[in-house]
Amino acid sequence: MSTAAIAADGRGSSIPDPEYRDLLASVTEWVEGPGEEWADRIETGGTVPDALWKELREAGFLSLAAPAELGGRGLSFVQWMGLMEVFSRSHASVRMIVHVVNGTWRAMNPHADEVQRRKFVLPSVAGDLVVAFTLTEPGNGTGADITSSVRRVGDTYYLTGRKHLITFGVRCDYWLLFARLEGTSGSAGTVALLVDRHAPGVEVEDTSQTMGVRGTDHASLAFRDTPVPVADRLGAEGDGLSIALGGFLTPSRISVAMSCVGLAQRAQQLAVDHALERTTFGKPLAARQAIAFALAENAADIEAARALTLHAASAWQDGVPDAGSLSSMAKLTAVDMLTRVTDKALQVHGGIGYWKTAPIERVYRDARAQRFEEGTNEIQKTVIARGILRQAQGPRADAAPADPSAASAARL
Structure with a gap:
């Protein structure tokens, strides 16, 4: 499957209206039935059980927005918004799961090579891999002033810095993390990296005690010389911020x-x-x-x-x-x-x-x-x-x- 054969952001996709209406009815039935039962369980326990993730994945709700070429349902963006409208009537953590998982692939796919597409994008669309968008830092803003940095030694980056308010940062499989090359400033030196959740040199603090949206885990992260393969960088050096803020x-x-x-x-x-x-x-x-x-x-x-x-x-x-x-x-x-x-x-x-x-x-x-x-x-x-x-x-x-x-x- 070549890069050229894939609609990078899915904007050219759509499904026939009768099929969409059936899907909309199915989502509405789930939100008003099982979704309400899950809402009670989440509020009582304060966490989203693994069984809910499994149910959403098996129902196909985690792969609705991506094009069929990536294993998604192939909805147009407007069609997807119609489903988001319904999902959002459910518990906030349910909405957060389908919103994030159905969107993270948009940041990765346009910049992924074929190996990265097979390793990260396709499993993410299938719901088999949870990728947490990791941009925000505690000591500055959320853009060109990020200070988390990497130094390159051969085919490996070594990452040092802090991130916080990272949705699904505890339970994810990878962090889609944005940092800068050591010694650079502005957007020109930024990089986008897929960092293994279990890489060495990482401290993960669960910071999920929020006013609302109970059950959606959030994390504060600290990295100290955490190794990241150069092969797991999306795009080129200097593309980090455009990947984060672009599509x-x-x-x-x-x-x-x-x-x-x-x-x-x-x-x-x-x-x-x-x-x-x-x-x-x-x-x-x-x-x-x-x-x-x-x-x-x-x-x-x-x-x-x-x-x-x-x-x-x-x-x-x-x-x-x-x-x-x-x-x-x-x-x-x-x-x-x-x-x-x-x-x-x-x-x-x-x-x-x-x-x-x-x-x-x-x-x-x-x-x-x-x-x-x-x-x-x-x-x-x-x-x-x-x-x-x-x-x-x-x-x-x-x-x-x-x-x-x-x-x-x-x-x-």
């Missing part, structure tokens, strides 16, 4: 935006059900104008964010030049929408919604996490503003990085 970040931001839409839909559903069932002073809550207006505002908010997210998804799928700016607009809009919707949904529940026995309590906690995924609101605003100003300047625009994640602004 991965834009679709991932759109996916996070759609996850906000799905979770908001779940919050709205819980609020509507409660408003219809709860009676005060002889009338259901839904009959009270203040409650009805809150539900109406939520519905409009959700639809607006959904429309913008699908617009961004179509733009990225079609290769539209401003897809990056649209992805940031979608994420900015969707996370703010989710904050408003979940707050009103909790208010509709009254005091009972504050107890852990109420499903809205978990939804409310989980909603806060999306504000940090793939860049804060401040990052998104900077991306959008740069796009606006670059377009206004036309040919006079300089070559400033399109995404502030590639500069010190990432520490916001």
Whole structure:
């Protein structure tokens, strides 16, 4: 299988509409049935059991977004967003698993040689290999100011540095890790490495005690002269940051935006059900104008964010030049929408919604996490503003990085 024969990012794939509708119904049935049972188990135990990973893998839910040539289902990106919308109504850890596993291959595949494709990409798409995206560091931002470094001795890099907030960094098989050549600065000296989870010279600290998204493991990592074969480097020396922020970040931001839409839909559903069932002073809550207006505002908010997210998804799928700016607009809009919707949904529940026995309590906690995924609101605003100003300047625009994640602004 040659590199040229593979659609690197899957944008040319799609499945027939009847097949897609059947798949959408199957995912919805799982989310509303077994998915709810898994949610209770995750919240009770605080971890995602291996059996859930196995169930998701065997159902084919971990290989939906990749092209058929890589062993995936071959969905278009817009089709995949329709499924993400449904998955996101489930427990946040379920959403996180399908989001990450169905996206990490996008960073690897365009830069992998045939050996790397067989060793890393195909097993990742199949769900047999968990690859954790490993960029963020504790002492600086998430881009050109990374300080984790490697020195090369023959056919081996020796890695030294720290990473933190790494999703699935404990249970993964490899870290897709971004560092820089010793003595370099800026983006020119960065490298993308696939680092074996069990390589020597690594300390892994489980930092999974979070406000929400319970069960999704997160790690803090320390490397001291950890050996990494040069053969496990993606792309060339100097390509690291472009691999991290190129074909991965834009679709991932759109996916996070759609996850906000799905979770908001779940919050709205819980609020509507409660408003219809709860009676005060002889009338259901839904009959009270203040409650009805809150539900109406939520519905409009959700639809607006959904429309913008699908617009961004179509733009990225079609290769539209401003897809990056649209992805940031979608994420900015969707996370703010989710904050408003979940707050009103909790208010509709009254005091009972504050107890852990109420499903809205978990939804409310989980909603806060999306504000940090793939860049804060401040990052998104900077991306959008740069796009606006670059377009206004036309040919006079300089070559400033399109995404502030590639500069010190990432520490916001």
